[in-house]
Amino acid sequence: MEQKSILVGVGGGIAAYKSAALCSFLVKRGFDVQVLMTEHATRFIQPLTLQALTKHPVIFDTFAEPNPSEIAHIAVADRALLYVIAPATANLIAKLAHGLADDMVTTTALAATCKTVVAPAMNVHMYDHPAVQHNLGILRERGVIVMDPGEGPLACGYTGKGRMPEPEDITSVIEALLSESRDLLGLRIVITAGPTVEDIDPVRYLSNRSSGKMGYALARQAVARGASVTLVSGPTHLDPVSGAKMVYVRSTEQMLSGVQEAMEDADVLIAAAAPADYRPARVFGQKWKKLDGLPQIELEETPDILATINRSRVHGQTLVGFAAETRDVVSFGKRKLEEKGLDLIVVNDVSQPGAGFDVDTNQVVLLSKSGDVDPLPMMAKSSVADRILTQVKQIRGQRNGERTV
Incomplete structure (x- = not known):
């Protein structure tokens, strides 16, 4: 890629050590990287480390003006194509949400007019x-791209959501945002995500383990690559x-119903959700009590979303399905591909570590209508998403006589 200036703001948290890997990834991909740090961040990682990786002096003192012909935080903001703040502490x-500016990271944030990406990291x-959630909501409303933190063991000893997104995932988002082609610009995509819930009574329901992370x-x-996206989420x-x-x-x-309405003027449906296949034929109006005995719950099938959309889709619309299996993933995937009339299906073995529910990675096989079988290695779900979107673009590009991007 041609030289592009990226600002990396480093906050004062233990995850600051990951900023070195982020800078390394960006430099290797041809970006010109300028690092800004808070004073607290310098307690976790030495500025010299980041300077050695980026070949630029790290700026962390708001009163240090190395070039008297310019104001540092204004100059670096003007030259930046994107500003990523990682890690972003609580x-x-x-400060970012409420416009406070008492260090180089926040002062530059107010001066920057480029896209901003925030990668939270905390307990x-x-x-x-x-x-914290309110402040993140304020940033999102302003158009800031807020990445979801990862889950797992944290430096404080807890296990849960709060890990800084991996540097390679942040790099992937940056590359997509700065893609010159914005290769999905103009494409209208409907995506489904998460589980659905089928009520048994006002307290109990049937559902599944889907977290919605893939969708x-x-x-x-898709948004980062320029598409117009409707996300129908359980x-x-x-x-x-x-x-x-x-x-x-x-x-x-x-x-x-949500998918049908969205597909009226859409080009692509990517059905990544895991809707419940069955629902109670009768929903109890009151909570079933033990003293009433063992309830007899008769099940009936729920509507088949993909099959229904396939029957009503207009010429040129592309359908992508998902199949979570525990065995024979390719054979079951091919059967679903044919039965639902799909253009592409994404299959995985959810019994495998790192490829199941509620994790940040996935290992899938892409099966296309043309017969191609493309097994992907274990990778972050954001990277899997990019591969799926690229495949959708290729499928649409191979068709003659219809609008493609």
Whole structure:
């Protein structure tokens, strides 16, 4: 890639050590990287380390003006094509949300007019605190791209959501945002995500283990690559995707309705959700009590979203499905591909570590209508999303006589 100036703002958290890997990834991809640090960040990683990786002096003193012909925080902001703040601590996020500027990272943020990406990193309870979530919501409303933190063991000893997104995933988002072609610009994509819920009574329901992470990753990457995205989401604990139209549903019937409405003027459906296949034929109006005996629950099939859309789709629309299997993933995937009339299906073995539910990685096989079989290695779901979107673009480009991007 030609030289492009990226600002990397480093906050004062233990995850600051990952900023070295982020800078290394960006430099290797041909970006010109300028690092800004808070004073607290210098307690976790030496500026000299980042200077050696980027070949630029690191700026962390707001009163240090190395070039008397310019104001440092204004000059670097003017030259930047993108500003990524990683790690973004709870304190730093609060400053960004409320316009405080008392260090180089926040002062430059107010001066920057380029796209901004924020990668939160903190203790799980801090991340879940209403004040932090409110501040992140403010940033999203302003158009800031807020990445979801990862889950796993944290430096504080807890295990949960709060890990800084991996440097390679942040790099992938940056590359997509700065892609000169914006290769999906003009494409209208509907994406489904998460589980659906089928009520048994006012307290109990039938559902599954889907977290929605794959569908949300697809939506984020599609937005970053220029597509117009509608995300039809079942119940999840994930943050809204900035730049996407969010449609929240509960049941499979509601998800079908949301998809049908969105597909009226869409080009592509990527059905990454895991809607419930069955629902109670009768929903109890009151909570079933043990004293009433063992309830007899008769099940009936829910609407088949993909089959229904396939029957009503217009010429030129592309359908992509998902199949979560525990054995014979390719053979079952091929059968679903044919039965649903899909152009592409993404299959995986959810019994394999790192490829199942509620994790940030996936290992899938892409099966196309043309017979191509493309097994992907284990990778972050954001990277899997990019591969799927690229495949969709190629499928549409191979068709003659219809609008492609």
